Amino acid sequence: MANIKIKNLNKYYGDLHIIKDVDIDIEDKSFTVLVGPSGSGKSTVLRMIAGLEEINSGEIYIDNKIVNNLDPKDREIAMVFQSYALYPHMTVFENMALGLKLRKTPKDQIIKKVNEAAKILKLEDYLQRLPKQLSGGQRQRVAIGRAITRDPKIFLFDEPLSNLDAKLRVEMRRELKKLHEDLQTTMIYVTHDQTEAMTLGTKIALMNNGKIEQYDTPDKIYNNPKSVFVADFVGSPSMNFISGKIINNDKNISFLPTNGDDNSKFNLSDDWKNKNNIEKTSLLGFRPEHIFFKKEHAINNIKKDYFAEVKVIPKLAEYVGHEQIITFNFEDQEILGKFPSTVNFEIKKEITLYIDLNKVCFFDEGKNRI
Amino acid sequence: MKKKIIITFFAWLFSLLIFFPILWMIITSFKTEIDAVAIPPLFFSFEPTLENYGIVQERSNYLKFAQNSVIISFGSSILGLVLSIPIAWSMAFHPTKRTKGTLLWILSTKMMPPVGVLIPIYLIFRDFSLLDTQLGIVIVLCFVNLPIMIWLLYSYFKEIPNEILEAVRIDGASTLQEILYVLVPLSLPGIASTSLLCIVLAWNEAFWTLNLTSIDAAPLTTFIASYSSPEGLFYAKLSAASTLSVLPVLFLGWFTQKQLVRGLTFGAVK
Numbered sequence: 001m002a003n004i005k006i007k008n009l010n011k012y013y014g015d016l017h018i019i020k021d022v023d024i025d026i027e028d029k030s031f032t033v034l035v036g037p038s039g040s041g042k043s044t045v046l047r048m049i050a051g052l053e054e055i056n057s058g059e060i061y062i063d064n065k066i067v068n069n070l071d072p073k074d075r076e077i078a079m080v081f082q083s084y085a086l087y088p089h090m091t092v093f094e095n096m097a098l099g100l101k102l103r104k105t106p107k108d109q110i111i112k113k114v115n116e117a118a119k120i121l122k123l124e125d126y127l128q129r130l131p132k133q134l135s136g137g138q139r140q141r142v143a144i145g146r147a148i149t150r151d152p153k154i155f156l157f158d159e160p161l162s163n164l165d166a167k168l169r170v171e172m173r174r175e176l177k178k179l180h181e182d183l184q185t186t187m188i189y190v191t192h193d194q195t196e197a198m199t200l201g202t203k204i205a206l207m208n209n210g211k212i213e214q215y216d217t218p219d220k221i222y223n224n225p226k227s228v229f230v231a232d233f234v235g236s237p238s239m240n241f242i243s244g245k246i247i248n249n250d251k252n253i254s255f256l257p258t259n260g261d262d263n264s265k266f267n268l269s270d271d272w273k274n275k276n277n278i279e280k281t282s283l284l285g286f287r288p289e290h291i292f293f294k295k296e297h298a299i300n301n302i303k304k305d306y307f308a309e310v311k312v313i314p315k316l317a318e319y320v321g322h323e324q325i326i327t328f329n330f331e332d333q334e335i336l337g338k339f340p341s342t343v344n345f346e347i348k349k350e351i352t353l354y355i356d357l358n359k360v361c362f363f364d365e366g367k368n369r370i
Numbered sequence: 371m372k373k374k375i376i377i378t379f380f381a382w383l384f385s386l387l388i389f390f391p392i393l394w395m396i397i398t399s400f401k402t403e404i405d406a407v408a409i410p411p412l413f414f415s416f417e418p419t420l421e422n423y424g425i426v427q428e429r430s431n432y433l434k435f436a437q438n439s440v441i442i443s444f445g446s447s448i449l450g451l452v453l454s455i456p457i458a459w460s461m462a463f464h465p466t467k468r469t470k471g472t473l474l475w476i477l478s479t480k481m482m483p484p485v486g487v488l489i490p491i492y493l494i495f496r497d498f499s500l501l502d503t504q505l506g507i508v509i510v511l512c513f514v515n516l517p518i519m520i521w522l523l524y525s526y527f528k529e530i531p532n533e534i535l536e537a538v539r540i541d542g543a544s545t546l547q548e549i550l551y552v553l554v555p556l557s558l559p560g561i562a563s564t565s566l567l568c569i570v571l572a573w574n575e576a577f578w579t580l581n582l583t584s585i586d587a588a589p590l591t592t593f594i595a596s597y598s599s600p601e602g603l604f605y606a607k608l609s610a611a612s613t614l615s616v617l618p619v620l621f622l623g624w625f626t627q628k629q630l631v632r633g634l635t636f637g638a639v640k
């Protein structure tokens with residue numbers, strides 16, 4: 001049980017500024033996911049929390065105590081590595097017991113704890129095996145087992161599922177979520193997979209280029225992205241962006257796509273008129289699932305009948321089971337839409353789409369949300 | 371099939387070529403001094419005799435020299451391991467921007483001829499009363515072999531994923547526990563072959579042992595050297611003394627060859 005405060009954290013490798021003023025408040029019992037593209041610095045932040053990486057400036061507090069100069073062994077944390085990092089010369093039992101042994105736990109206690117963990121992780125039949133005699137999924141479980149036997153204050157995970165096949169990954173994801181519910185311990189989880197982040201996290205910190213882009217609940221990250229980067233990173237397929245500008249005159253306010261004419265503009269509600277900086281808009285974003293292909297659907301589903309009608313030409317259909325992703329051409333820009341796969345779109349034949357304007361986002365030139 | 375025969379043939383040929391001097395030494399040790407210098411050389415057409423071994427045993431106490439050799443070679447290797455394991459550990463897992471340079475500098479000390487530092491070392495040893503002591507020679511040979519030990523161990527340690535050591539550190543291990551519980555067991559083949567190599571090198575070392583010992587701490591190298599004399603015939607006796615000296619390491623090498631090969635090809639197999 002612990003909360004973590006990270007203040008103005010910075011890290012340099014030589015002249016390279018790798019972690020830039022990272023600030024996060026991690027609440028007790030939360031499941032925080034650090035997500036971002038490869039090389040954005042997620043592992044580095046995690047390793048700094050673990051004490052494996054030196055801190056150049058800034059502070060890390062665990063339970064309001066500064067831990068900058070504390071050895072990893074004194075931080076009461078456990079970590080699960082991407083490569084599992086099991087001790088190859090020790091049996092599964094010994095792997096899980098070592099942490100307790102190093103802390104001078106009595107023998108009967110060790111046996112009890114390891115058996116408990118083995119039971120939770122369904123490893124009872126493998127306790128006497130060596131890591132090399134286990135499958136990837138089992139090794140993963142041992143790595144988690146090694147972490148939970150010690151009752152740490154904080155769990156750190158660095159892409160623990162990325163070496164597993166797709167099916168097992170979904171399974172283990174669920175197990176981890178359950179584990180978090182059961183243990184009620186603070187967990188920090190690093191991944192570059194946005195689905196994993198959305199499903200696991202109670203809070204998500206989205207990292208880009210050494211900085212935190214947004215630190216919020218999954219719901220806020222999805223529906224209220226603060227920047228184009230965040231909007232683009234989450235969701236599959238990701239958000240559609242249409243470039244263009246706002247036309248705001250006395251009568252009404254509308255968004256005019258680049259290369260578009262009066263017919264293709266989005267008429268916006270008057271509510272937007274008084275919004276700060278709205279005229280700075282250069283990108284309009286909306287998600288593929290907020291597009292409808294029939295007016296009745298739009299009217300039934302969209303609040304206040306507030307939608308834009310756009311004329312588009314279907315270009316490409318991708319089938320994904322119960323859904324299909326259709327790529328449309330709109331004023332020389334691309335729009336992706338997600339529809340039930342029962343609908344039939346005729347390629348290259350113009351149709352009208354209805355876009356939910358309650359859910360659109362406006363972004364300025366600097367790609368920040370307006 | 372044919373290829374295999376050819377390879378086997380050459381393997382045997384080269385092994386025999388390398389082994390021949392040792393074989394010749396062993397044969398010579400059973401000859402009389404006259405037979406030993408006969409021309410053309412006698413292979414098997416001589417009366418074998420144990421006379422040389424008798425003389426050698428009579429003239430000097432083999433066991434005492436052998437005991438010194440064992441103490442010196444094992445002692446210097448153990449001391450070397452105690453020093454080089456932590457050194458190689460820190461260089462392999464906590465490198466700084468000067469680590470590469472330091473490694474090269476360590477190796478470069480091996481390029482200096484030892485005789486260059488003979489006088490200072492001799493004087494230091496004299497002042498610290500280390501001349502002709504087992505401790506003194508153990509220290510010197512340990513430092514002579516240290517660069518090789520560090521280099522070998524460094525390359526073995528490099529094969530071990532850093533994450534395993536980080537895992538044990540997070541699990542609660544101190545640095546010493548990290549080395550003892552994980553690093554040493556994981557690099558055991560490497561450590562074993564490094565120590566064997568150093569034992570053999572220390573066993574055969576003949577510069578420092580000859581210069582810094584005389585009686586009390588003298589190992590088998592001194593023992594052999596005492597049989598080479600500027601005049602008279604001494605080949606047969608020298609061969610007998612040498613045979614007695616190499617026999618122990620020959621056995622050690624024989625019994626540990628599997629371990630040695632595994633260690634020296636560590637990483638290559640994976």
Ligand SMILES: Nc1ncnc2c1ncn2[C@@H]1O[C@H](COP(=O)(O)OP(=O)(O)OP(=O)(O)O)[C@@H](O)[C@H]1O
Nearest residue numbers: 013016018036037038039040041042043044045192
């Ligand atoms: N020892 C190092 N020396 C120099 N640069 C480094 C070093 N370690 C990491 N970096 C750089 O730091 C940045 C962040 O690395 P980090 O491993 O934290 O990324 P990540 O977000 O975990 O990426 P991934 O998803 O690929 O694991 C990268 O650009 C990387 O190149």
Ligand SMILES: [Mg+2]
Nearest residue numbers: 042043044158
């Ligand atoms: Mg990483």
